[in-house]
Amino acid sequence: MRRIPVENLEPGMVLGRSLFSATNTLALAAGQKLDPRYIKLLGDYGYQWTYVEEDGFEEITPQDILSDTTRRLAENALHEGVDKLKHAVQMKAEAGQITSDLLSSEPDLFNIPNVDDMSHAVSSVVRDIIDRNIGLVDIFAEVASSTYIYRHAVNVAALAVLIGRQFGLTSRQLRELGLSAILHDFGKVCLGDDLMTRPKHELEGDDLERFQEHPTYGSILIHNTDPSLVAERLTVLHHHEWQNGGGYPQGLKGDNLPPSRSLERADDGIHRYAEIISIAESYDNLVHGNGEVPRPLDPADALGMIMSFAGKRFNQAVCHAFSQIVCLYPTGSMIQVQQSSAFGLEGYYAIVKEQGTTPAHPFLILYADPDGNRVRPKTLDFSNDSTLKLKLMV
Ligand SMILES: [Fe+2]
Ligand SMILES: [Fe+2]
Numbered sequence: 001m002r003r004i005p006v007e008n009l010e011p012g013m014v015l016g017r018s019l020f021s022a023t024n025t026l027a028l029a030a031g032q033k034l035d036p037r038y039i040k041l042l043g044d045y046g047y048q049w050t051y052v053e054e055d056g057f058e059e060i061t062p063q064d065i066l067s068d069t070t071r072r073l074a075e076n077a078l079h080e081g082v083d084k085l086k087h088a089v090q091m092k093a094e095a096g097q098i099t100s101d102l103l104s105s106e107p108d109l110f111n112i113p114n115v116d117d118m119s120h121a122v123s124s125v126v127r128d129i130i131d132r133n134i135g136l137v138d139i140f141a142e143v144a145s146s147t148y149i150y151r152h153a154v155n156v157a158a159l160a161v162l163i164g165r166q167f168g169l170t171s172r173q174l175r176e177l178g179l180s181a182i183l184h185d186f187g188k189v190c191l192g193d194d195l196m197t198r199p200k201h202e203l204e205g206d207d208l209e210r211f212q213e214h215p216t217y218g219s220i221l222i223h224n225t226d227p228s229l230v231a232e233r234l235t236v237l238h239h240h241e242w243q244n245g246g247g248y249p250q251g252l253k254g255d256n257l258p259p260s261r262s263l264e265r266a267d268d269g270i271h272r273y274a275e276i277i278s279i280a281e282s283y284d285n286l287v288h289g290n291g292e293v294p295r296p297l298d299p300a301d302a303l304g305m306i307m308s309f310a311g312k313r314f315n316q317a318v319c320h321a322f323s324q325i326v327c328l329y330p331t332g333s334m335i336q337v338q339q340s341s342a343f344g345l346e347g348y349y350a351i352v353k354e355q356g357t358t359p360a361h362p363f364l365i366l367y368a369d370p371d372g373n374r375v376r377p378k379t380l381d382f383s384n385d386s387t388l389k390l391k392l393m394v
Contacts, residue, residue: 001016001017001051001052001053001054001057001058001060001061001062001332002016002051002052002054002057002060002332002333002334002351003049003050003051003062003330003331003332003333003394004049004050004051004052004394005048005049005394006039006042006043006047006048006049006050007043008394009034009039009042009050009052010034010039011034011035011036011039012033012034013033013034013052013053014031014032014033014034014052014053015028015029015030015031015032015033015034015050015051015052015053016030016050016051016052016053016332017030017050017051017062018030019042019045019047019050021045027041027045028041028042031053034052048296051332056365056376056377057332057351057365057377059353060331060332060351060352060353060354060365061331062330062331062332063132063134063331065128065129065132065134065137065158065159065162066125066128066129066154066158067128067132069124070121070124070125070127070128071154073120073121073124074118074121074122074124074125074153074154074157074182075150075151075154077114077117077118077120077121078118078121078150078153078154078182079147079150080113080114080117081112081113081114081115081117081118081186082149082150082186082189084113084114085110085111085112085113085186085189085190085221086189088109088110089110089189089190089192092106092109093192098190098191098192098217100213100216100217100220103190103217103220103221103224104220104223104224107223107224110190110220110221110224111221111224111225112183112186112221112222112225115179115225115226115229118179118182118183119175119179121182122157122175122178122179122182123175125154125157125158125161125178126161126171126174126175126178128158129158129161129162129165129174130165130171134162136325136326136327136355136356136359137159137162137325137326137327148288148290149185149188149196149197152185152281152284152285152288152290153181153182153183153184153185154182155280155284156181156182156184156277156280156281156284157178157179157181157182159181159280159283159284160177160178160180160181160273160276160277160280161174161177161178161181162325163276163279163280163318163321163322163325164177164259164273164276166321166324166325167258167259167260167261167321168260168261169259169261170261173261176231176232176235176273177235177273177276177277179229179232180231180232180235180236180239180273180274180277181277181280181281183218183222183232183236184218184235184236184239184277184281185214185218185281186218186221186222186236187213187214187215187216187217187218187219187220187221187236188211188214188217188218190213190214190217190221191210191211191213191214191217195207195210195211199290199294200290200292201292201293201294212240212248212249213249215236215237215238215239215240215248215249216237216249218236218237219233219234219236219237222236231271231273234271234274235271235273235274235277236274237249237250237271237274238250238252238270238271238274239274239277239278239281240278241254241270241274241278242254242312242313242314243255243256243270243275243311243312243313243314243315243316244312244313246312246313247313252268252269252270253269253270254269254270254275254315255269256311256315256316256317257315257317258315258317258318258321259272259273259275259276259315259317259318270315275314275315275318276315276318278313278314279306279314279315279318279319279322280322282306282314283302283303283306283322283326286301286302286305286306287299287302298392299326299327299328299329299330299392300328300392303322303323303326303328306319306322306323307319307323323359324358324359325359326359327355327359327362328359328360328362328390328392329352329359329362329390329392330352331352331353331354331355331362332351332352333351333352333392333393333394334349334350334351334352334367334392334393334394335349335350335351335352335364335390335391335392335393336348336349336350336390336391336393337349337350337364337388337389337390338389338390338391339387339388339389340382340385340387340388340389341385341386341387341388342380342382342385345380346370347369347370348366348367348368348369348370348375349366349367349368349369349370349372349393350364350365350366350367350380351364351365351367352364353365353379356382356383357383360388360390361382361383361385361388362390363379363380363381364379364380364382365377365378365379365380366378366379366380
């Protein structure tokens with residue numbers, strides 16, 4: 001199958017993967033022939049990308065980092081927790097604004113009611129990532145249109161666990177890291193719907209100041225839920241801190257050291273898990289056009305932006321590890337060969353068949369000549385081509 005933007009869909013194309021609605025019910029099943037009504041429906045549901053079947057590309061099967069079951073388990077647990085907390089926040093908000101003092105003073109009201117379900121879902125995330133042994137991060141294989149805050153939290157958990165695995169963290173540490181990631185923006189629920197959902201790049205003045213309270217709110221909610229969740233509490237509190245001290249809410253500094261198993265936190269510095277989560281969450285925001293950028297960036301541009309902050313905003317060692325595992329060309333997408341040691345392939349178009357051992361060298365299937373004329377599909381292996389340059393088309 002091929003990955004294409006929803007705006008490029010045409011009647012008669014056949015859906016390659018099933019699509020689910022925001023409430024996780026089946027919206028359209030794989031194999032469905034699309035007509036104008038269905039195409040409009042996909043746009044209305046908020047899908048930006050989808051997969052379609054195409055002759056010659058049947059063997060292309062994008063693999064999400066997580067199984068559908070795990071993703072739904074995690075999103076549902078989060079959904080339930082958010083709904084309950086929202087209710088408590090709305091009740092109190094009528095009497096005045098939510099503050100840190102208010103949250104701390106009423107631990108029975110302001111907490112994470114189903115944290116056990118979330119821990120259970122996180123164990124599943126960790127198991128999926130270890131069992132499925134996925135080497136490269138392709139979060140693009142996930143096409144569900146579920147509400148962004150849930151999808152973001154689960155993507156960040158998956159990415160964080162993958163990065164944590166690169167540094168040899170233990171299963172217990174990966175579970176702590178995963179739970180911290182799922183909960184990293186939970187404090188935003190206390191900001192109310194308007195501020196929670198408004199794009200971050202539009203915020204200024206009092207709104208921005210209030211938005212920057214969300215790590216503090218999240219850490220109080222975790223403490224209210226279970227004071228023994230120390231790593232999770234600190235990680236959530238620190239997830240917007242920068243290595244150079246330019247972050248918030250405390251302006252802590254980092255030391256750019258790798259997050260080794262034995263050293264979870266630099267003294268008085270940023271928690272090691274938070275250094276992982278800040279990269280995972282920025283990347284997810286950049287490629288989905290949330291947070292600091294108005295439009296989604298290509299994976300390579302998103303990685304480029306992350307790397308430009310290495311050592312200053314993001315932990316240098318974590319950035320380096322991330323650059324080794326992040327996918328630059330999503331499976332199923334179309335690329336153009338710009339440079340290659342193979343004779344005569346410059347300008348040809350190909351579809352990414354599967355990820356290779358390094359991000360820059362995916363396996364490809366030839367699609368069309370430089371003039372756009374279809375050619376016989378043929379698998380290309382550029383694993384050893386150090387001159388290879390590819391351009392992501394759509
Ligand atoms: Fe955040
Ligand atoms: Fe986030």
